[in-house]
Amino acid sequence: MIQSAGDPAQSGSYPPTLAVRGEILHFTGDPLTDGADATHHHEDGLLVIRNGRVVAAGDASKLLSGLDPQTKIVDHRGKFIMPGFVDTHIHYSQTDIIASYGQQLLDWLDRFTFPAERKFEDPAHAAEVSEYFLDELLKNGTTTAAVFTTVHPVATDAFFAAAEKRNLRMAAGKVLMDRNCPDFLRDTAESGYEQSAELVRRWHGRGRLSYAVTPRFAPTSTERQLELAGRLLDEHPGVLLQSHVAENAGEVEWVAELFPWARSYLDVYDRYGMLRKGAVFAHCIHLDDADRRRMAETGAAMSFCATSNLFLGSGLFDLHQAREQGVTVGIGTDVGGGTAFSLLRTLNESYKVTQLRGHSLPPLQGFYLVTLGGARAMGLDAHIGSFEPGKEADFVVLDPSSSPLRARRNRLASGFEERLFLLMMLGDDRAVHSTYVMGECAYESPRATYSL
Ligand code: GUN
Ligand code: ZN
Numbered sequence: 461m462i463q464s465a466g467d468p469a470q471s472g473s474y475p476p477t478l479a480v481r482g483e484i485l486h487f488t489g490d491p492l493t494d495g496a497d498a499t500h501h502h503e504d505g506l507l508v509i510r511n512g513r514v515v516a517a518g519d520a521s522k523l524l525s526g527l528d529p530q531t532k533i534v535d536h537r538g539k540f541i542m543p544g545f546v547d548t549h550i551h552y553s554q555t556d557i558i559a560s561y562g563q564q565l566l567d568w569l570d571r572f573t574f575p576a577e578r579k580f581e582d583p584a585h586a587a588e589v590s591e592y593f594l595d596e597l598l599k600n601g602t603t604t605a606a607v608f609t610t611v612h613p614v615a616t617d618a619f620f621a622a623a624e625k626r627n628l629r630m631a632a633g634k635v636l637m638d639r640n641c642p643d644f645l646r647d648t649a650e651s652g653y654e655q656s657a658e659l660v661r662r663w664h665g666r667g668r669l670s671y672a673v674t675p676r677f678a679p680t681s682t683e684r685q686l687e688l689a690g691r692l693l694d695e696h697p698g699v700l701l702q703s704h705v706a707e708n709a710g711e712v713e714w715v716a717e718l719f720p721w722a723r724s725y726l727d728v729y730d731r732y733g734m735l736r737k738g739a740v741f742a743h744c745i746h747l748d749d750a751d752r753r754r755m756a757e758t759g760a761a762m763s764f765c766a767t768s769n770l771f772l773g774s775g776l777f778d779l780h781q782a783r784e785q786g787v788t789v790g791i792g793t794d795v796g797g798g799t800a801f802s803l804l805r806t807l808n809e810s811y812k813v814t815q816l817r818g819h820s821l822p823p824l825q826g827f828y829l830v831t832l833g834g835a836r837a838m839g840l841d842a843h844i845g846s847f848e849p850g851k852e853a854d855f856v857v858l859d860p861s862s863s864p865l866r867a868r869r870n871r872l873a874s875g876f877e878e879r880l881f882l883l884m885m886l887g888d889d890r891a892v893h894s895t896y897v898m899g900e901c902a903y904e905s906p907r908a909t910y911s912l
Contacts, residue, residue, distance in 0.1 A: 477528055478509045478899055481520050482536035482857060485880070486543050486847040487832045491824045492783055499824055500847070501876060507541055509853040512898030517847035536857050539893055540883065542827065543845055544603025544854035545803040546834025549702070549742040549763035549792025551608040552593040552619055552632075553577050553586075558796040564773050565708040568797070574642050576796075577635075580610040581644075586618035594622055598903040600802045601856035601892040606702050606740050606763070606792075606838055607632040608674055611645045613655045620663045627667060627898055629844055629852065631700050633674035634659055638685045641676075649685040653692065660696050668852075670840070672700035672740075677707075678715050678728045690733035700738045700838060703729065706751075707743035708774045726751040735760040738839035742792055743768075744782070745775040752785040761788040761837035764829075766809035768794035779810070780819040790837030791829045803830045804887035811885065823880035853899040858883060862890040867910040 484505030489498030506520040508527065516523055527533075553576065560572040580586045586609075597605060609616040609632055616634040623630040636652040637645055647655070656673060664671035675681045675689045693701055706712055706725045715725045722728045726747060729735060737759035744755075744762040755762065764777045782789050792798070793806050800806060807830065811821045835845025843852050860879055861867035866886050873879045883891060895903040 477515075477531040479523070479527055479531050479533045480507045480509070480536060480541055480855070480857070480896075481505070481533060482507075482539045482541040484517055484541045484847065485827060486517065487828045488846050488848060490833065491822075491828050503876070504537065505541065507847060507853070507855065509899040512853055512900070514847045514849055514851050514853050516849060536893070538859075538861070540858040540860065540880075542856055542858065543831040543835075543847060544856050544895065544897070545601045545830045546790060546838065546840075546845065547597070547602045547605040547793050547803060548740050548761070548790030548834045548837045549765055549794050550605050550798075551794070551796060552589060553580050553608065553610045553615060554796030555589055555593050555596070556796075559799055560796070564710070565797075566710055566714075568772060573796070574645055577610040578642075578644050580612050580615035583614045583618055586612070586615040587622065590619045590622035594626060594628065595903075596801045598895045598897075599892060599905075600804075600889050601858065601895050602801070602803060603854035603856070603895065603897055604629045604835070604838070604840065604844055605631070606672060606700065608676075608702065609634055611635045611637050611647055611652075613659060616659055617662070620666075620669055624667050624669060626902065629668035629670075629840065629854065631670040631672045631702075631838060631840075633672035633700075633702060636673070636675040636685055636689055637680040639682050640680050649682055649688050652685055653688040656689075656692055657695070660692070660699055664696065664699055668843075670698075670700055670838075671696070672702045674701075675703050675734075677704040677711070678725065679711065679718055683719075686728070686732040686734075693733065693736065698738075700740065701734055701736070702740045702742070703734070704743055705729065705741045706746040707769070708772070709746065712746050724748065724751050726754065730754060730758075740790065740837055742794060743774065743777070745769060745777050749781075749785065752782060752787055756786040759788065761790060763790050763792035763794075763837065764810060765792040765794035765798055765806075766813045767800050767806055768792075768798035769813065770809060771799050772797050776813050776816050778817055779814050779821065780817060788833075788837050789829060790834035800888070802888045804884060804891055806830075807884040808887075823877055823884050826884050827880065853896065855896050857893040857895075858887070858891050859893040859905075860887075860891070861910050862887070862893075862907065864910050866891070
């Protein structure tokens with residue numbers, strides 16, 4: 461068992477033993493590179509949980525007989541049980557500007573994003589949006605996310621407090637932004653550094669929370685601010701980093717003007733020591749082979765944000781090339797540039813992006829990317845992302861028959877992988893039957909299962 465001092469699973473506040481029966485799918489490796497052994501599929505499976513952690517996952521026929529007689533068994537046969545989804549890039553402060561019409565990145569930031577983020581100077585607003593946002597994540601089966609707050613420390617406190625109350629494994633950070641932004645959102649290199657360090661001390665490692673140093677993107681930070689962001693990472697081992705890179709053609713040109721010494725956009729972050737394990741860069745569309753090589757050798761991860769990249773007209777992420785070159789990749793919704801909280805809907809659009817790139821996205825790889833792949837991208841795979849014994853029991857129960865059409869189409873599927881593909885192409889929040897956090901039900905859908 462993976463346990464440590466001060467661990468929430470030690471507090472004894474969880475149901476004694478729970479067993480959940482259904483079609484189990486999880487990964488202990490990457491199905492692309494680690495072969496069939498990395499995929500664990502149990503058509504009639506049982507997930508056994510004690511003190512909020514996984515005890516075993518396997519065939520019901522083998523595990524049922526060994527259960528303690530006190531065990532509560534929840535029957536979800538006909539549904540999939542998977543590790544909770546991991547969203548590797550999202551902005552809670554952009555919840556209320558999702559689907560804002562008609563602009564590309566830089567104009568969209570000025571017109572919609574910065575005014576929306578200004579409201580988070582008010583702690584009451586930040587607290588209200590935090591609760592709504594976390595409800596929405598759970599409703600979509602997402603149990604862990606890498607979250608941008610805003611430049612305001614109070615907005616970061618509000619988010620962490622809301623996540624802590626629900627015992628969620630979340631990473632978040634105050635945005636660093638000391639130039640090329642409105643005055644009302646600007647910090648300074650020094651104030652951003654001090655405030656981030658204070659937030660790290662207050663929140664990092666508390667319960668299931670991690671701090672992520674969060675320079676918004678190279679154009680809105682001076683070189684001094686980027687240098688201090690790198691210093692924060694060195695001074696606080698285990699803290700994550702999140703930023704944006706190479707999303708939009710105009711943005712890439714702007715970075716070339718602002719940092720004439722850099723070989724590429726990514727090279728700016730490299731100069732300040734930000735490429736490392738536990739660093740997640742959203743978008744990564746306009747990169748070259750040398751950039752991808754650098755990400756692979758440093759362990760920095762990419763967040764593929766398909767709905768956002770299509771909505772903002774940013775471009776087509778090259779998943780095939782990233783995976784070929786050995787880069788760690790997760791999937792991000794990037795709400796509010798992205799148009800869905802649902803990682804199922806995001807997989808749907810990810811598949812279409814790969815098709816436009818001349819490849820495809822097999823369902824096993826898709827579900828790997830939103831579970832263990834995302835956990836690896838965030839450096840959290842010792843805790844979450846699979847059903848290995850000792851891991852935290854965050855999981856989602858998915859209903860493949862959550863609409864009449866889905867039920868009809870699912871009935872015609874010829875095997876497990878086709879049923880999974882249907883879930884990835886037709887699924888959304890309606891497909892989420894329930895979401896569990898550390899073995900406790902945190903969301904249950906009011907909808908019925910359709911049987912035709
Ligand atoms: N680049 C810098 N800031 C942002 C943001 O808020 N959203 C997206 N999609 N890209 C960014
Ligand atoms: Zn973003």
